[in-house]
Amino acid sequence: MRDDNVKSAGAGAAAAAISRGEAPQAESEELIRRRRFLQAGVGVGIALTVGGISILSVTSSLHPIEKTTPETEPPAPGDKLVFADEQTHVLVPSDLQIGAAPQMVYPMDPKTKVVKGGTANNLALVGRFDPANLSADTKPHAAGGVVAYSAICTHLGCTVSLWDPKEEWMHCPCHHARFDPRNDAKVMEGPAPRPLPVLPLKMDGNDVVVAAGFLSPIGPQ
Amino acid sequence: MLRWFDERLALKRFYNKFLRKAFPVHHSFFLGEITLFAFVTLVLTGIFLSINFEPSIRMVTQGGQKLPAAYASVRFIDSLPFGMVIRSIHHWAANVMIAAAFLHMVRILLTGAYKKPREINWIIGICLLGFSIFAAFTGYSLPFDAFSATATKIGYNIASSLPIIGHWFAGVFFGGQFPTEHSIPRLNAIHILWLPLLLGVLIVGHVLIMYLQKHTQPRYAEKVAPGKILGVPFFPQQALIMAVLFSFFLGVVAILAAVFIANPIEVFGPPGPSTPEVKPEWYFLWIYGFLQMIPSDWNLSVIGVEIGPQFLGLVVPILVVILGFIFPFLDVSRRKFRYLELPSRFPWRTGAAMGVIGFFMASTLAAYRNDLGLSMALSWVIVVGTPLLFTVVTAGIIRLAYGPKKRALPAAPAPGVRVQRGG
Numbered sequence: 001m002r003d004d005n006v007k008s009a010g011a012g013a014a015a016a017a018i019s020r021g022e023a024p025q026a027e028s029e030e031l032i033r034r035r036r037f038l039q040a041g042v043g044v045g046i047a048l049t050v051g052g053i054s055i056l057s058v059t060s061s062l063h064p065i066e067k068t069t070p071e072t073e074p075p076a077p078g079d080k081l082v083f084a085d086e087q088t089h090v091l092v093p094s095d096l097q098i099g100a101a102p103q104m105v106y107p108m109d110p111k112t113k114v115v116k117g118g119t120a121n122n123l124a125l126v127g128r129f130d131p132a133n134l135s136a137d138t139k140p141h142a143a144g145g146v147v148a149y150s151a152i153c154t155h156l157g158c159t160v161s162l163w164d165p166k167e168e169w170m171h172c173p174c175h176h177a178r179f180d181p182r183n184d185a186k187v188m189e190g191p192a193p194r195p196l197p198v199l200p201l202k203m204d205g206n207d208v209v210v211a212a213g214f215l216s217p218i219g220p221q
Numbered sequence: 222m223l224r225w226f227d228e229r230l231a232l233k234r235f236y237n238k239f240l241r242k243a244f245p246v247h248h249s250f251f252l253g254e255i256t257l258f259a260f261v262t263l264v265l266t267g268i269f270l271s272i273n274f275e276p277s278i279r280m281v282t283q284g285g286q287k288l289p290a291a292y293a294s295v296r297f298i299d300s301l302p303f304g305m306v307i308r309s310i311h312h313w314a315a316n317v318m319i320a321a322a323f324l325h326m327v328r329i330l331l332t333g334a335y336k337k338p339r340e341i342n343w344i345i346g347i348c349l350l351g352f353s354i355f356a357a358f359t360g361y362s363l364p365f366d367a368f369s370a371t372a373t374k375i376g377y378n379i380a381s382s383l384p385i386i387g388h389w390f391a392g393v394f395f396g397g398q399f400p401t402e403h404s405i406p407r408l409n410a411i412h413i414l415w416l417p418l419l420l421g422v423l424i425v426g427h428v429l430i431m432y433l434q435k436h437t438q439p440r441y442a443e444k445v446a447p448g449k450i451l452g453v454p455f456f457p458q459q460a461l462i463m464a465v466l467f468s469f470f471l472g473v474v475a476i477l478a479a480v481f482i483a484n485p486i487e488v489f490g491p492p493g494p495s496t497p498e499v500k501p502e503w504y505f506l507w508i509y510g511f512l513q514m515i516p517s518d519w520n521l522s523v524i525g526v527e528i529g530p531q532f533l534g535l536v537v538p539i540l541v542v543i544l545g546f547i548f549p550f551l552d553v554s555r556r557k558f559r560y561l562e563l564p565s566r567f568p569w570r571t572g573a574a575m576g577v578i579g580f581f582m583a584s585t586l587a588a589y590r591n592d593l594g595l596s597m598a599l600s601w602v603i604v605v606g607t608p609l610l611f612t613v614v615t616a617g618i619i620r621l622a623y624g625p626k627k628r629a630l631p632a633a634p635a636p637g638v639r640v641q642r643g644g
Contacts (some may be wrong), residue, residue, distance in 0.1 A: 063389055064397040084494040104494050123494050151494070155376040156512070156531060158371060159496035173498040174375060175513045176591045187517045192515075193529050218530060220378045221388070 071118025075107035075199060079116070079210040081148070082108045084123060087115045093128060093144050093207050099164035102127035102170060102181060104151055107210055121218045123151040124199050125160060125170060126208070127181045135183040141200040141215075146208050148199035149185040152219045153177055155192040170196070193220075236456070243452035243461040247439045249332075252325035253417060254463055256349075258470045259318035260424060264417060266311040273298045276409035278365060278402060291365040291405050292491045305482060306475070312483030313474045315357045319504050322350045330574045333552075333562035340549035342430045347545045349423050352416055353503040354504060359412035361502070364484060365405060373500050374399050375409070379512075382531035398424035400492070443560050480482075500588065507580075510587030511537050514600050537584075565623045572616035579611030580604070 013058055029041045081091040084104040089095075091105055102125035106117040116122045138147060149170070151159050158174035169178040169188055177190030185196035200211040227233055244250070275294035283293040299305040326346060329335050335343040362373035377399035381391035394411070396403025435450055442451035453459050489497065501509050512534040521528040564571040583604045586593075590600050 042380040059393070063392040064401060064403050066397060117494075120494065155517075156375045158375065158499075159494060162498070173496055174371070175509070177517070190517065191513055191515050191530050191534075192517050193520060193531075220382060220529070 009127055070109070070112065070114045071116055072122070073109075073116055074213050075116065075122060075124075075210045076109070077210055077212055078110055078204070079107035080110050080207055081105040081124070081126060081210070082115055084117065087117065091126065091206055091208055093146050096126065096128035096146060098128050098130055098145065099168060101165070102126070102149075104159070104161070105148070110209075120152060120157075120159065121150075123159065124148045125151045125181070125196075126201075128168075129182050130167075133182050137184050138182060138198075141184075141198050141211070143201040143203045143208050143211075146201055147181055148201050148210075149179070149181065149196040150199065150214055151196075153192055154194040154196060154220055155190070157219045161198065176185045227405075239432070240456035241454045243436075243450045244455060244462075245436045245439050245442065245452040249328045250436070251466055252328055255321040255468060255470055256318055256325055257424065257428075258287075258467045259314045259321060259474075260420065262314040262471065263311060263318065264476065266307050266314065267417070268313060268415060269307050270298060271413045273301065273304075273407070274363065276363070276406045278400060288491050289365050290359075291363060292486065295364040295366075295486055299487070300460070306478050309478030309481070309483040310474055313477045313481070315353075315360065316502070316504075317470070317474060319353055319357060322346075322353060323504075326350065327574060327578070330548075331564045331571060332437065333547040333558065333567070333570070336552045336558040337549075338434055338557050339430075339437075342427060342434070343549045344466075344546055345427050345430070347542065347571070349420065349427065351542065352420055352423070352638055356412060356416040356420065357502065357504070359408045359416065361484075362408050363412060364486045364488035365400075365403065365488040365492065367492050367497050368484065368489045368499055369486075371398060371481050371496050372501060373404075375499075375501075379531060379535060382529055382535065384526045384532060385530050387532075437558065438560050440561060440563065451525070503585070506588040507584035508534065508538055510584040510590070510600075510604070513590055514587050514597065514604065516597065565619050568616040568619035568623075569612075571612075571619060572612040575615040576608040576612035580608040583593050583607035 035191075050077045053191040057122050082105060083089045083091065083095075084106055087106065087108075090108070096103065105124050105126050106115050106122055107124070108115045125144050126146055126148045128144075128146045131139070131142065134142055134145070134147065141147060151161070153160050153172040153174065155172065155175055155177050160170045160172045160177075160179065162171035164170075164171050164178065167178070167188070168180075168182070170181055170185065171178050171190070172190070177189050177192035179192070179196050180188050184198060187193075187195055194216065197214040197216040199214055201208050202211040203209075223232070267325075273294060275290045277290040279290050280287050281290045281293050282288075285295065288296075295308070297304075298308055328345070329343065358373075358376060362369050362376070373395070377391050377395045380394065382389040384388060392398070394407065395401075396405075396407040436452065438451060442449070445451060453462075500506070512531070515530040515533050517530060519530045519533055521533075564574075583606075585605055587595070587600045589595075595603070
């Protein structure tokens with residue numbers, strides 16, 4: 001036991017202590033040093049824990065809590081569609097020309113008349129096509145040739161606001177991803193990793209209404 | 222009067238110690254100074270802009286229109302006397318700062334001035350360039366017009382494509398999924414306080430280390446006075462040169478600002494549901510080019526973590542920075558580096574530097590892929606081929622022109638150069 005202590009207390013000092021016959025003193029010094037080390041260790045440990053918890057609680061509050069308001073609620077079945085730039089105008093199929101550039105719309109709660117335009121995640125593109133040109137996958141989501149997709153590019157979140165009239169593709173102006181609206185907005189070209197999420201539609205009298213919420217996550221996430 | 226101050230502040234000692242530092246005279250040694258002048262200009266014009274800017278997206282009524290407060294306050298700045306010019310000077314000074322810092326770095330690279338003992342300053346320099354680019358990005362977001370909101374949204378989505386921590390990390394800096402009510406205040410605090418502070422501290426460190434280690438000496442110094450530091454003293458000669466250079470810099474930036482108005486937000490309008498066709502600033506074009514070239518089916522899944530093509534577009538810039546960090550340590554010679562190396566004596570290093578420039582140029586060209594009608598395959602050939610071509614051709618030309626054995630003649634000393642003891 002004693003030998004061990006002496007050994008660990010630095011060879012030079014220990015040798016000097018032994019030669020002068022002061023081994024017991026070296027031992028008590030060693031004990032004091034050990035105690036100090038232990039105390040320092042406990043102190044640092046407590047400081048790190050307290051500091052760490054404080055830092056964690058502060059940094060976790062840095063990420064704002066996402067609140068949902070009536071304007072930012074996701075589209076629900078039965079929601080009517082209104083034009084994004086003219087939010088009093090409820091969409092009917094005759095507003096859209098067959099094969100023309102898709103229009104930007106927001107869903108609107110039919111009871112409260114609240115337009116869900118508080119978030120870009122609710123922005124959708126509606127286009128009208130000859131039902132015979134729609135793919136077999138797309139037909140069940142379409143209402144009288146009208147199809148709707150999320151307008152938010154799955155690449156980096158821009159609005160897919162351009163239209164290639166030649167191929168009849170939706171075209172994102174940011175990094176030039178292109179999507180085919182007649183085939184579930186599949187990626188035809190460019191860097192987008194996923195098709196645009198489908199917003200299924202159905203007919204409700206004269207109006208086109210939402211049949212179900214977006215079928216896949218919106219945007220790049 | 223001077224004596225009164227000297228007795229209290231030891232001015233003479235300060236003068237002898239710091240203000241007599243020898244600055245080598247060389248035509249490639251002004252780029253770092255331009256970067257510094259740009260920073261000073263940015264801080265001064267930034268003071269004017271920050272006291273008039275309202276960092277908020279609450280809706281206010283201005284001229285009968287409902288507009289986000291940030292956008293409206295930038296319109297207010299533009300309406301002030303010289304307001305639009307000051308905003309433009311701020312914009313162009315930022316562009317010049319990034320360009321000058323990059324060219325400064327190329328100069329250091331080509332002359333070998335990153336070698337021992339200057340590795341630390343090389344790394345600080347890379348950080349300075351990186352943070353300057355971040356500062357430019359955060360500044361770009363502040364007017365909250367249709368263009369800047371789109372660009373910032375793309376930045377948010379790139380940041381949140383980082384695996385695992387991305388969503389949280391981007392949320393902290395952008396105040397949640399951009400744009401939220403927290404976004405502009407946060408980006409504003411980062412842009413007008415924390416990044417300038419960080420840049421200021423790093424610049425002081427950069428310059429102090431340069432004082433401590435002294436400038437690398439141009440080749441003529443070795444001939445004229447071997448082992449000594451050669452150059453004009455900081456005060457008054459170099460200070461005069463710097464004053465002239467600063468005036469020249471300000472003149473050029475003011476002309477640029479007067480002729481090319483920075484981001485005409487009145488034309489772009491406030492952000493709406495639609496996205497305008499944006500191209501980023503020129504110093505982001507190479508990343509932008511990469512983002513367009515990565516095909517959509519590049520999805521990796523590493524131990525259950527999904528990595529999308531967006532993040533792979535981030536990997537390239539990260540790799541470039543890491544390569545920059547380790548570069549000075551590739552040189553293993555033990556001696557301290559004192560004299561600039563001629564680019565012609567190091568054909569492969571010069572070639573590699575040209576290759577890096579070629580890489581930036583080629584990926585910038587890829588940013589115009591859509592406009593030029595380049596196919597994906599051709600873009601890849603250009604981006605991979607150009608750096609290799611630049612490297613080999615540069616090295617080849619140097620080999621042919623200078624030969625492996627022929628020694629380049631050192632340049633004659635500039636007239637009026639003062640020899641100073643030291644170092």
